[in-house]
Amino acid sequence: MPLPGVRALVFDVFGTVVDWRSGVAREAAAFFTRHNHPHVDASAFADTWRAQYQPAMEEVRSGRRPFTRLDVLHRENLAHALSDHGLDPATIPGAELDELTRAWHRLDPWPDAVPGLTRLRTAYIIAPLSNGNIILMLNMAKRAGLPWDAILGAEVARAYKPTPDSYLRTADILAMAPAELCLVAAHNSDLAAARACGLHTCFIPRPLEYGPNQNPALSRPGQDWDVIAPDFVALAEMLMGSGRP
Amino acid sequence: MPLPGVRALVFDVFGTVVDWRSGVAREAAAFFTRHNHPHVDASAFADTWRAQYQPAMEEVRSGRRPFTRLDVLHRENLAHALSDHGLDPATIPGAELDELTRAWHRLDPWPDAVPGLTRLRTAYIIAPLSNGNIILMLNMAKRAGLPWDAILGAEVARAYKPTPDSYLRTADILAMAPAELCLVAAHNSDLAAARACGLHTCFIPRPLEYGPNQNPALSRPGQDWDVIAPDFVALAEMLMGSGRP
Numbered sequence: 436m437p438l439p440g441v442r443a444l445v446f447d448v449f450g451t452v453v454d455w456r457s458g459v460a461r462e463a464a465a466f467f468t469r470h471n472h473p474h475v476d477a478s479a480f481a482d483t484w485r486a487q488y489q490p491a492m493e494e495v496r497s498g499r500r501p502f503t504r505l506d507v508l509h510r511e512n513l514a515h516a517l518s519d520h521g522l523d524p525a526t527i528p529g530a531e532l533d534e535l536t537r538a539w540h541r542l543d544p545w546p547d548a549v550p551g552l553t554r555l556r557t558a559y560i561i562a563p564l565s566n567g568n569i570i571l572m573l574n575m576a577k578r579a580g581l582p583w584d585a586i587l588g589a590e591v592a593r594a595y596k597p598t599p600d601s602y603l604r605t606a607d608i609l610a611m612a613p614a615e616l617c618l619v620a621a622h623n624s625d626l627a628a629a630r631a632c633g634l635h636t637c638f639i640p641r642p643l644e645y646g647p648n649q650n651p652a653l654s655r656p657g658q659d660w661d662v663i664a665p666d667f668v669a670l671a672e673m674l675m676g677s678g679r680p
Numbered sequence: 681m682p683l684p685g686v687r688a689l690v691f692d693v694f695g696t697v698v699d700w701r702s703g704v705a706r707e708a709a710a711f712f713t714r715h716n717h718p719h720v721d722a723s724a725f726a727d728t729w730r731a732q733y734q735p736a737m738e739e740v741r742s743g744r745r746p747f748t749r750l751d752v753l754h755r756e757n758l759a760h761a762l763s764d765h766g767l768d769p770a771t772i773p774g775a776e777l778d779e780l781t782r783a784w785h786r787l788d789p790w791p792d793a794v795p796g797l798t799r800l801r802t803a804y805i806i807a808p809l810s811n812g813n814i815i816l817m818l819n820m821a822k823r824a825g826l827p828w829d830a831i832l833g834a835e836v837a838r839a840y841k842p843t844p845d846s847y848l849r850t851a852d853i854l855a856m857a858p859a860e861l862c863l864v865a866a867h868n869s870d871l872a873a874a875r876a877c878g879l880h881t882c883f884i885p886r887p888l889e890y891g892p893n894q895n896p897a898l899s900r901p902g903q904d905w906d907v908i909a910p911d912f913v914a915l916a917e918m919l920m921g922s923g924r925p
Binding site for chain 2: 570587609
């Protein structure tokens, strides 16, 4: 029993459940072709867009900006990323920029995610604890078949990870002690912040999150996390045994 | 097409999706037997407990009390309801009162609710827009098999129905105009407040919500709601036709 007393598994999503880089690059490539910029490296563009994710949230975490949902930050960051890749966002209709922003709603899960979650859900409450906002997570789940019991995360907690409030308010909403939750994530920094708040921790390596040349250190556990599993199906095996369901 | 432009169906839950009176009475009857008060009318007790629901929320709606989730209000109201039925709540262990309060997490759906929602979910986003808090709705859904796409409602909106914020913030969270939502409810007052905010409206009569002697006026539509359907399966037929799925 590797997670004694745990009743809810909460999941990081971008990178842990879904492959954001391929999904964003797929839609960006079509966008650049439509706008006569087929030479733009769509994966590099995805990396540029993603690189502005933490600085944008830091404005909120620091208190310099009131809580603002991620769709809005993604839309703002898109304009910067387009400029960086040689397109003037002012020349593109707003509705097209909105549509490309919703590429983040249409990311594909890693192949083990849906079968693993489907099994885990029979023994645990499962929910995203993502910085993605509710409609983003909802659209993603409905498209991909992610069987969440509820959509939790930054918008519900009104706090972005890795602030303590993001984890502690989520536990409070579930009417559980922090130790009754386990955060499942591919990111050591997220798990470290959750552990500091008293949550259990599970590390899942995602060696392709940042593409084929990803720094190998990113997919190595940085601490003795409570559980380390190669993927979600293996996690279900470890937590629930090999019996049915 | 009775609901043009509607993309999300949001549901009142207590009375509309689940039969709160029978469920609370079932658990209360067992409780009173354990505590040597088998003579208490458990259905009447459920009515007493429920009668304090609106006054307790009104403290929050009026601003006299900060937002407080329904589990807390239910627990406070339970003490009053027990006193009204001859039991001193101070003589009962707190853990037992907590457990009885969670009777509201274990209510059974009306027989048409799960099959209707399962079908509606294939064409619409479906979510509760209830005054019940997140973990209450989550536990109820997991036990009963209610296939919500997300748990929305008062705790997410930080506002109790029928305040405009409860409806308008829910639309904002879904990134939709109010008219892209339809509230499905058995209560004319809830629908009237939603309509005033621009939501579409669907009335489902629940003639047994308050028991076999319910005032027939409660299950009659009070306005020309956009849709009036006898139950959730019929609603799916009306909105989606009789074809599969």
